[in-house]
Amino acid sequence: MIDLQNIHKIYPTTNGSLVALNGINLRIKRGEIFGVIGKSGAGKSTLIRCINMLERPTEGTVVVDNEDITAMPEKELRQARKKIGMIFQHFNLLSSRTVYDNVAFPLELQGMSPAQIKDTVMPLLELVGLETKKDQFPSQLSGGQKQRVGIARALANKPKVLLCDEATSALDPQTTKSILSLLKSINTKFQLTIVLITHEMHVIKEICDQVAVIEGGEIVEQGSILQTFTKPQSNTTREFVSTIMNHDIPAVLAEHDFSKQPQPDSNLILRLSFIGHSAEEPIIASMIRHFNVVPNILFGNIDQIQNTPYGTLVIELAGEQQSIQNALNYLRSKELGIEVIGYVSRHARAIG
Amino acid sequence: MSQDMLVLLAESLWETIYMVSVSAFIASIIGLPMGIILTTTAKGHILEQPWINKVLGAVVNATRSTPFIILMVAIIPLTRLIAGTSIGTNAAIVPLTIAAAPFIARIVESSLKEVDTGVVEAAQAMGASPLQIITKVLLPEALPSIILGLTLAIISLIGFSAMAGAIGGGGLGDLAIRYGYQRFRADIMLITVIILIVQVQVVQSCGDYFSRKLNKK
Ligand SMILES: Nc1ncnc2c1ncn2[C@@H]1O[C@H](COP(=O)(O)OP(=O)(O)OP(=O)(O)O)[C@@H](O)[C@H]1O
Ligand SMILES: [Mg+2]
Numbered sequence: 133m134i135d136l137q138n139i140h141k142i143y144p145t146t147n148g149s150l151v152a153l154n155g156i157n158l159r160i161k162r163g164e165i166f167g168v169i170g171k172s173g174a175g176k177s178t179l180i181r182c183i184n185m186l187e188r189p190t191e192g193t194v195v196v197d198n199e200d201i202t203a204m205p206e207k208e209l210r211q212a213r214k215k216i217g218m219i220f221q222h223f224n225l226l227s228s229r230t231v232y233d234n235v236a237f238p239l240e241l242q243g244m245s246p247a248q249i250k251d252t253v254m255p256l257l258e259l260v261g262l263e264t265k266k267d268q269f270p271s272q273l274s275g276g277q278k279q280r281v282g283i284a285r286a287l288a289n290k291p292k293v294l295l296c297d298e299a300t301s302a303l304d305p306q307t308t309k310s311i312l313s314l315l316k317s318i319n320t321k322f323q324l325t326i327v328l329i330t331h332e333m334h335v336i337k338e339i340c341d342q343v344a345v346i347e348g349g350e351i352v353e354q355g356s357i358l359q360t361f362t363k364p365q366s367n368t369t370r371e372f373v374s375t376i377m378n379h380d381i382p383a384v385l386a387e388h389d390f391s392k393q394p395q396p397d398s399n400l401i402l403r404l405s406f407i408g409h410s411a412e413e414p415i416i417a418s419m420i421r422h423f424n425v426v427p428n429i430l431f432g433n434i435d436q437i438q439n440t441p442y443g444t445l446v447i448e449l450a451g452e453q454q455s456i457q458n459a460l461n462y463l464r465s466k467e468l469g470i471e472v473i474g475y476v477s478r479h480a481r482a483i484g
Numbered sequence: 485m486s487q488d489m490l491v492l493l494a495e496s497l498w499e500t501i502y503m504v505s506v507s508a509f510i511a512s513i514i515g516l517p518m519g520i521i522l523t524t525t526a527k528g529h530i531l532e533q534p535w536i537n538k539v540l541g542a543v544v545n546a547t548r549s550t551p552f553i554i555l556m557v558a559i560i561p562l563t564r565l566i567a568g569t570s571i572g573t574n575a576a577i578v579p580l581t582i583a584a585a586p587f588i589a590r591i592v593e594s595s596l597k598e599v600d601t602g603v604v605e606a607a608q609a610m611g612a613s614p615l616q617i618i619t620k621v622l623l624p625e626a627l628p629s630i631i632l633g634l635t636l637a638i639i640s641l642i643g644f645s646a647m648a649g650a651i652g653g654g655g656l657g658d659l660a661i662r663y664g665y666q667r668f669r670a671d672i673m674l675i676t677v678i679i680l681i682v683q684v685q686v687v688q689s690c691g692d693y694f695s696r697k698l699n700k701k
Contacts, residue, residue: 213608269700289611
């Protein structure tokens, strides 16, 4: 649906040029909710604004629905933009227009008749739950309601793509949840492709199918949500994941020295993550049965990522070094995420 | 006060109203598009045209920095050309308009610049053309502020029109100088001043009222 090829964006500034995007390649499938996460200044807004040419890339091609919009003349581009809805962090509603007239705005631009406009606007207001507010002005609405108007307005032209630039960043957690579930239901109902940028991992976790992590104008990691959350590859991703999942080393271990290599007389500290079905298998029990090791559970947590159960367990294995290695190999043969935190001297730990 | 004096006052008041409203009207017709051009051709705006912007800006500044009394005298040939004479209310309308138009242009410009860039961007993202952005976004969003600005322009015009009276333009200023000053009629002086003050108050109150009524922020 959306294909970004080698996107570069360079801003000329007084002290040299600033590379905001540095060779971005992304492919977003039809009907997907695609999240882009990054820290402040990473280039998120620049990236999403390149998709509808609010920002023209210095280099590279943007293909939306099989049309190269980077090559379009102004007039054609305006037509193409009607099929790309956008919602904003600060809603950007017209303060002089009522809720109804705000949603009608994109239709007026098309030159639609008032009767046709009404037939389109009313169902949209119903969809976002604002029928009763149709004659109010934006200043009389709460943030969540304003964003609902923004969503209805963005849907008025029946777009194929919806771009969300930090759409929930100005909202409280509860309102954020309701807006996200509205977006999810729209996504399913209309098979709408949604691109969502945010700096908040829980937004990604809540509704995205795919995520890309952007840093310094480059995509540093990309994949399915489950994969990214359970096996983060880059440090930035790990940091983001840890904002909502505890990936820290449990406090009881914090003061110990770890070695990455097996040491004589040492215990192995492991982080195991169980996803979906593997969470239901009695892996730990059979490990104890087959290998002469004593596990000690230091930390455990069960979470859900979009209906898939996901558990983390930090365990300490005590026993003969050979047995520990055998147990480790056994665990590695199973469908679970394993992270060797390190080996810690048995003297330091008073177990086993 | 005599019957004649009252008639004279009423005539002068009418002349002032006539001069101010006609020149405000024409100046708005000229100033509004100028303000729109000044805004939209600025750097980073929807019709970025640095050269047009610079030239127009310079013209506006030049007119605005000329004191009205000098402007009025300096353009007498032009006034004669347009109005056929250089004295009387019709003649006064020419310099009043020329003085007010750039003032209004700047007022409109600053009102339009206050419109949230996010809103303009949202319209662009919906595929609005520059003309649609001007007529459907910029002007309606800035309207309350433009009305306040126009109120200010009209009040300045009332002041200018009194000055125009000094060189035979008619109106309350003319009356005040001819009778109040040259013939030592303190009562006439006082009455014209009071009428001018009331006029300004009324204009300001109307402007405030409409601006508040239209402001949905
Ligand atoms: N118009 C511009 N001119 C010059 N530099 C810009 C411009 N817009 C953005 N930048 C720079 O490009 C970089 C990326 O900005 P961008 O707004 O895309 O970041 P972001 O990831 O959206 O950050 P935030 O989370 O703070 O919104 C920043 O270093 C920013 O300063
Ligand atoms: Mg941003």
